[in-house]
Amino acid sequence: MQPHLLAETHEVTNQVPPLEGANLYRLDVPLQEWVQRYQGGWAEARLDAYGALAGGPLMMAGFLANENKPLFRSHDRYGHRIDQVDFHPAYHQLMQAAIEHGIPSLPWTDPRPGAHVARAGLMYLHNQAEAGSSCPLTMTFASVPALKLRPDIAAKWLPKVLATEYDPRNVPVGDKRGATIGMAMTEKQGGTDVRANTTRAWPVGAGGPGQPYELVGHKWFCSAPMCDAFLTLAQTDKGLSCFLLPRHRPDGTRNAFYIQRLKNKLGNWANASSEVEYRGALAWLIGEEGRGVATIIEMVAMTRFDCMIGSSSLMRQALTQALHHCAHRQVGGRALIEQPLMRNVLADLALESEAALALTLRMGRALDNPDDEQEAGFARLVTAVGKYWICKRAPNMIAEASECLGGAGYVEETILPRLYREAPVNSIWEGSGNVQCLDVLRALSKEPGVLDALFAELGDGHGDPRLGRHIEGLKAAFRDTEDIQYRARQLTEDVAVALQAKLLLEAGNAAVSDAFIASRLEGRGHAYGTLPRGLDIGTVLARSAPARV
Template identity: 80%
Template sequence: MSQLHHYAETHEVTNQVPPLDGLNLYRSDLPLQEWVRRYHGGWADEQLSAYGQLAGGALMEAGFLANENKPAFKSHDRYGHRVDMVDFHPAYHELMAAGIKAGITSAPWTDPRPGAQVARAATMYLHNQAEAGTSCPMTMTYACVPALRLQPDLAEIWLPKILSGQYDPRNLPIAQKTGATIGMAMTEKQGGTDVRANTTRAYPVGVGGPGQAYELIGHKWFCSAPMCDAFLTLAQTDKGLSCFLLPRHRPDGSRNEFYVQRLKNKLGNWANASSEVEYRGALAWMIGPEGRGVPTIIEMVSLTRFDCMIGSSSLMRQALTQAAHHCAHRTVGTRVLSEQPLMQNVLADLALESEAALALTMRMGYSLDNAHDEQEDKFARLVTAIGKYWICKRAPGMINEAQECLGGAGYVEETILPRLYREAPVNSIWEGSGNVQCLDVLRALSKEPGVLDVLFAELGDGHGSSALKQRIERIKQQFADTDDIQYRARQLTEDVAIALQAKLLLEAGNSTVSDAFIASRLGEHGQAYGTLPRGLDVEALVARSTPTTLQE
């Protein structure tokens, strides 16, 4: 055997891509920097750079650990007492602490300056690339604020802890906490999206009405992040479906009658615990008018839907980063992949999809920053549903194409791409799936005067693009024809989304990007990525989104 020892080394490892460990996800993302500045978030440049460095380094590593070590449900302690606890890996807590400290749950409310929502969206965009599961509880905590403010007496108790910027995972009553997180529990087995079919009942402890205590009996088929300190939930009263704040602890410090039945075994989103729960006389306080639970909680839902846009956009960006980096270093034949025409076509197409999603997301952030303006408020009402539908719908296919750029390596768990792919569907399903969003677009247009006018004022006359002008005219004709409009709702929503993205890219002034987007999305374009028409500057598009190029 000793004579054969020199054969033990069968090959030399060559043609491998250098690691992206420690990449500053902000400084290496030129489109993100430009869109943040465009919508008045430039003042956050340094803090975004710092978080980009953290997200691409320590938090990226923590993301792998949090997903490799899923949360575990502990129903009882060793003495047999029911405790309903979920244990998380320390990496989960590291991610939560970093995101909350960076203001993902609080910044636009504690420092509502121009661009605050845009800067916060950018921070979430960076965080979500490192680990998306922790974004769920942070999203709900951020989004609960407008709903809680409808009930000032409860807000006075809860908001100081929600907005403290401190992560406190201890299972204690709110009075003993330095920070609080908020979850949501709406859907039930028999109804799903149709929350008006909920059977959970709320019984007043004394005098009923807004701000008063009730006991809830029933179940929730989905309760996300069950270790939160309180939950916004829905239950029926004599006047109909109403909204409640249900804490994990009663005022005397005892545990509430809130019982976790099991954790969901999900396709992705592994670091986050999603559960089924029962209320067995759980104490909760009514928020907003009795019987108006859906309009009350929609204040929260509209913001969580916005975060679905951020989430899907960020997953696409990370997938693009991985694909572009790989192709910039991997040689096939005698040429680097990113220099080969067909791969340039694919990478440029992926880059267009990513930047268009980012553009619409940041435009929505600008709208939220200016919600006091009636036009912007109506724009946000409509485009939240449009953007949530289209961006979340595009993410899984785009990420799969990015995986293919790496070949078999993109299918292996040592890379982040399988996790991104598993994560992508949740945003299109959570907070209302595709049909719900498209029907909400029709609802906004039919029930809220002026919304359609705001849309066409935003789209304008095509901004010098004949292709966009033709698309806008077609959209007007489609909305004027109300026959079987529900049947056509997805096509309508898609057409509006693409037209808005084209308009935003045109306005931004980078003709390389806007010309390519319009030529492909409004012109002849194949069904798969990598079918861009001739005559586009694909090299410039690829260079714009390749992290190694931007760092040099």
Template identity: 85%
Template sequence: MSLHQFAETHEVFNQVPSLDGANLYRLDLPLQEWSRRFGAGWAEQRLDTYGALAGGPLMAAGFLANEHKPQFKTHDRYGNRIDLVEFHPAYHELMRTAVEHGLPSLPWTESRAGAHVARAGLTYLHSQAEAASGCPLTMTFAAVPALKLQPDIAEHWLPKILATEYDPRNVPMTQKAGVTIGMAMTEKQGGTDVRANTTRAYPVGAGGPGQAYELVGHKWFCSAPMCDAFLTLAQTDKGLSCFLLPRHRPDGTRNQFYVQRLKNKLGNWANASSEVEYRGALAWMIGEEGRGVPTIIEMVAMTRFDCMVGSSSLMRQSLTQAAHHCAYRQVGGKVLAEQPLMQNVLADLALESEAALALCMRMGRALENPHDEQEAKFARLVTAIGKYWICKRAPEMVAEASECLGGAGYVEETILPRLYREAPVNSIWEGSGNVQCLDVLRALSKEPGVLDALFHELGDGHGDARLAAHIRQLKNDFSDTADIQYRARQLTEDVAVALQAKLLLEAGNATVSDAFIASRLQGRGRVYGTLPRGVDVAALLARSTPHLS
């Protein structure tokens, strides 16, 4: 007997078919329904087109952009300091596709109802393919409200910020059709406490809003250092102020903006986060002097919203991967998705994913009505609530979805390890969990009418006695101000699940809303897969993965 007879040691079988090239929008019935529900039905073709891109070429680009991390180049071959970050072409493909489809600009260029919801849907699809590229896209999008506070600067920059052309070249903005915007707020000694910042701003001339300053100091975190300009904070004689700092001076020379190093992060690998120094960097004041935090909050509110959307996106992609695997993989001669305990787990994950999406889309609608007092107060509060709750739920959900694949879910060839590394960043960025919960209390105690707006939104329980009882308890809890900071996380969680339950009830799918309320308001489960008896898990799974039903 010759040895070549043993070259093939086994037959490959019981494997899952590839999802490569799947249209992520067509796979996602909840996304289709919630987009329409909150006014983005007109964008269905756009979402469908982007769903095909996200599940196809962008998904492939995401793997490449993470395999080939950004590289920092301090000097050119002649010894000149250049401070360049070089990216793999796949990263530029991700950025170019997103910019050309309006992810950083859509709500600002199309003032129709549902524009914020449509843009959230596009972002939700994009981040499933590659989330780290979302950082510069988000900041470019979110910079617009802050810049509008300084009309003379906005007139100069906004046409190129809102252009649907991506140009990664390191040249002055005057030579570009489109630009991107970054942000640099935190410093070593303060972190979240930006009022402890030591960076100083010195007026070049008269000083004041719209005027030029030179900045001296450092930033411990500067996201996306290859952007064309950055919103940043520095101290003046009147206190912390907001500035727009471009990478190039008006004469075309490089600004005194120096990258110290790139951050070696847990995840978010395709994005080049950095430490930077300003050595007399030229910048222009945005908004009122000494009011830098309220000015840049105009940007932060939008980036926090995108943290919600981004975390929801990671949750959805992890659910898609888990449900797809379990629909085909057999254990003990039976498909996993037909086994009762696995059905419990997958249905629970599906509930979590849809509830997160629903709250995001409701927030999108609120952002479209800033002049409506009720909607403005709702957005002010729920930006912090949603940012806290959804971003906290994402890592746990991605971990559970990974476990559905067994050992395969721990291997880089699947996307799940990347999703898991990515999941914590949204909870940390733009204010950690405690910051969000304290912001909830701040809004409720210092801004008149916010608590009333919350309970107006929640209503009386929408005919569900369980939700009604939960709302009554919430009112009691907020009326008791003793040790309220100590209880801030519990209060924020209770509001978040109440809002999600209310949205699901209003949508009219009793299978979804009843399962959510029974498990989140009444259930005692501490991990996923503890849904109570009587839940229609088959219907929940068919809804979350209709292509598999």
């Protein structure tokens, strides 16, 4: 026997074919239907094109961008301080594709009905390929309402922010074809409590809205430090205020913005997060002095919406991987997807994924109708409800999907470990769970019309007595104000599940809505895969199962 033949110990069989190259939009029937339902159907060709990119070249770029983390260079070879973050070309490929397809700009440049829904669909597809690059995309998108508060500043920055050209060069904004905006709010001593911030701002001249100030202080989290400017908070004599701080001063010299180090994070590896210091950095006041939180709040709402999109998209990609594996892997002579208990698990995961998508795109529809009082109240509440619930559900759901692949789901050659590492950041960023639940109580108790908007949306439960009983219980829970902060998580969960159930009922797919209500409102199981008997599992699975198209 020849020696090389001794290495051939077995024939490789029962392996799952690659999913690379699949069009993520075409294999996602729920995404197609919910986009259509909320007036985003006009963007179908754009979504289809991006689905092909996300499942093909961008998916490969996502792996490369995570295998080659960004590197911080404080000085050049000659000893000059440069504060530069270097990225692998794959990261730039991801950013270029997203910006050229309007992910940070679409609702602002083409504000027709369904624009926020269509843009959410694009972001949903992009995140499945690589979620870390979505951080600067989100902040650039969310910065627009704040920048518009100062027409003079907006006139300079918005043409570059809304451009569909990606220009990663570290040069003054006037020399760039397009610009990205970051955010630097958090300080080490305050965390979520931004009013405890100590960064100080002094006016260069008379001061006031739109005028220059010099900032001295630190930021414990500055996300995407390679951006061209940052919305940041600092204290003036009148209190916490919001500023736009560019990387370069008007004369083209570097601003006094210094990166201390990059964060070594659990996930989100392709994105750079940093600690920074301002040492007399020049920045321009956005909004009124002392009104920093009020100025930045609309940006925060938009970034929280993107946390919903982000978690929903991670769940969808995890589901896609699990369904694809189970459709091809044989156990005991049958495909895993034909095994009764696995069908229970997969159907349960599919319900979680679609319910998250439904609530996310319903939020997009509300953002598309800001002048409608009912929709504005709905958006105010669901920004916090959805951010809490969908982001909380993602890590466990992805872990269960990974388990469907057995040991293969635990190794880095699959995307599932990356999805799992990525999931917690959406729950933490822009206010962790307790912050969101307390914000729900604040909105319901202090903002007129929000509670009415919630129960107007829920109605009588779309005629389903199970949901009707749940809604009546919710009303009673809100009337009982004793220890309401202690109960805030339970209340928020109950609101989220009620809204998801109502949306699924309203959409008219009885197999999906019945299974969701039976398991989420009446079920006794706690792990995924505990759906009760008598449900149309086959329809649920067929709806979400990926097919090579």
